[in-house]
Amino acid sequence: MKKNITKPKQKRLSIFSVLFLFGILLFFNSCDDEPIDELNKKINIALRSGNEITENERNEFIEYINENSLDLPQIIDSNNEINQEELTNLILSVANKRRNNTEPKIFSPNNNSENEDKNTIVSVFIENSGSMDGYVQGTTEFEAALSDLLVQLQYKYNKEKNNNQNLNINFINTKIYPSKVDEVNNFVETLEPSKAPYKVGNRSVSKLNEILEIILDSTKQNEISILTSDCIYSLDKGKDTEGALEFQKSLTKGAFLEKSKEFDFSTIVLKMNSKFDGYYYDKDNNKTRLSKKERPYYFWIIGKHNLIETFQKEINLKQLKGFENSYYLSNSQENNQPFFTVLKETNKIGNYKPTDRKAKDLKSINEIEYENGNLQFSIAIDLNNIPVDKTYLTNSESYIVPDGFIIKSIEEVDRNKIEDRDFVTVEKTTATHIITIATSNKFTLQDLKLELSNKIPAWVEESNSIDDRDVENELDKTFGLLYLVQGVSEAYTTQNPNNKSYFNINIEIKK
Template sequence: MRYSVCLMALFLLFSACGGGKKRDKKEVAAPAKTESVGTVHFFLETSASMGGYLKGGTTFKDVVADVVTKANQIRPTSLYTISGKAPQPVTGGVNSFVAQLATTPLATGKSSEMHQIFKQVGSKATGNDLAIFVSDCILSFPDADIKSNPEVNRSDASSTLKNNIYDQFASFSKQGIGATVLAYTSPFNGTYYTYQNQKQKLAGEQRPFYIWVIGKQKLVGPFVQQLIDGLTTPPIKRLDFGAAGALNRYDLFFALNKKGDWRADHNNVTNIRMGRKAQPVEFAIGLNMSGLPDYAQAEAYLKSNLAATADNGAVKLVSVQRKDAVKTDRMSDREQKLLSQNTHVLTFRVDNLFADAAMLTLKLPVRFDTWYTTWSTMDDRTEAGRKNKTFALEHLMTGVREAYQTGGNEFANLTIQLKK
């Protein structure tokens, strides 16, 4: 009898240990393989309208030289100039190109429609490659159209030109390609072309220019941040257009930030004890938000925009933590593995459950900054009308925004089951 009892105890012991190992494997998935940037393709627009940025000592030359050099330190960078024809490869490497910025008249090409340039630039942002494009981003019809109708740029920018941009970036969005825009201003010394194609000589007037980084959003975000961290002159403004799709996966932590009485069961919160004598219930989830634009990852944005609704309960977000801010000294190995797979930890409090089960839905809507409206003008014939402004920039950026912000477009859409 004693022998049988001992055998039964050993059997239960090994079964329990074996079950624990199986749960570890099931609950803690192996970290996803991190993708890395391949080649960076750098494009400098060299139509005649860009010439004034390259004469004399200008912020433009300093920033472009810095961007090219720092990008090449991050990943190998190929160089091109682009205007009214196919991109022209630049030979001699980065150092030679930087020297040409100071010594060679580069901006001598014919103007080209912006959506056509974006098409050629974006064709290089395939796979894990990224494209960087530097331009004044002035929307314009071809010269022949302006000559026929001097007002065509102003009258049709909000329709034809905007929708040309929309069409091109909608194509990028379908391919999972996003974009980040960095905005600067620089003294301009040379010929400026108004929306009517009339020439005006400028001497040191401040003119905006823009640096676009185009490629897979999950690669663009980290690359841009690494690039900015190394730049001597940071951008004045930034705008991120994402194409990563709605985030729908999360990891439920079983001890981190836990309060109250509940259990984790297959990423659901179960066995919740409610009532006046029960402790408040709080639980934390991990989200990998690396594929979202940087502003959408900010604590202030998440607290202001994340909608948490429960069909049979009252739940609210109580804290947002970046992975690096989480204290791991008392965390189990299993939870540290979960944390390593995510960028953020969001903690929620269950204030009430009105039934035995509730479905918690978390939605993070896509919202874009609109600073570009103050950088835009529709009459650039005078210094007052164009200083620190770009003709029709609002319509260009609106076309891009509409390509990514469609219908119920969301950065995240998650559901979590809550059970008593």
């Protein structure tokens, strides 16, 4: 009897032990799955912004994988390196599980980016006409910015030491004069109005449209061209100023349209500021002596879209000495849908509820209740990849909303200005700004269509002069600048008439 009693007990104990061990294995296996789950979450959050994985986002994934490589063997190859193909497949897998499972745009380091960098030639053109002498007299911000830019270009585009084949530095007036540069660091120190290499060519003549045509004609598909100039139109004496400026504008427009027949390209215009010590020549070619006065000048950066996109990421333009503003022009800006969601509490006036209470991102509201006739709500939105200045993004006049809506504020994400309940949501997203919108019951309830207009920024008109004969009272302005930029902008609009906005989003508002 004892044997009959004892054996079953041992059997039960054995089964219990097996189940216990099996449970432990399951526990540890579930722990092993945590890094892949976290990586999937990171990918999902990144895809919310325009259904795209940028280079920075992919680098974040790589950093996380490297930190958890032992738990992510499926993405590590036999050499203990990240298998980029498997990472791309994982991103596609996550994308396919989303509601809108269209194939995302994914940055890949294998898309010949390294070869592209090696093959990209950067040509810098320094206008050296007499009107530019004041920027290179003594030590100036112009020289500091140019030096910094050249050093960055050498580091990025000349991978091999003492190999300047991918970086060409030229002077330009009536034609191009290449400068033999052995050491970029020392080049700027040699710039003086009375000395070589600066003193070369016909420096008494400066026709901006001819300079632009020469540069555009010389720019090839594997090349980025950078012009630095005061960008002042030269007019014939005795002609009507406005009519002459309109004529110059049409020449600029024609030059850019002609180049677009070869290939699509983008243009960045930077407004810079520097001390100027020399003679200023006005529209009648009369000169005024300016002694160490602050004056604007410009960098124009021209090249194929993908080259300019890489250039913007690699070269820190906004930290150049004297940088003020920029304007990005292109005929192929992708009107990507940025990530956005309506916040439930922040800056709220009145009341509303989510139409779909299960949706992670709130894009439709209903059951509207006004408070003293007013309704107000905020939108968290990712404006990180919009190629415009921060001042443009935070200027309500840059946006278009339907009649009846007004933009109350546009601010960068700040924890102190977001309700706690909303911040829990915002911090898990790529949102960079909070836009607060208001309407009232005086207007018919309608959907909110919010659009960031693609137009010439306000700083261009504010920097424009049409009569520079009293230059000392408008030192911060450039004669004819608005006409110049309008000519380029109209060329891009002609190529792509539908490219009128950087993005537009829609929020359904129901009763």
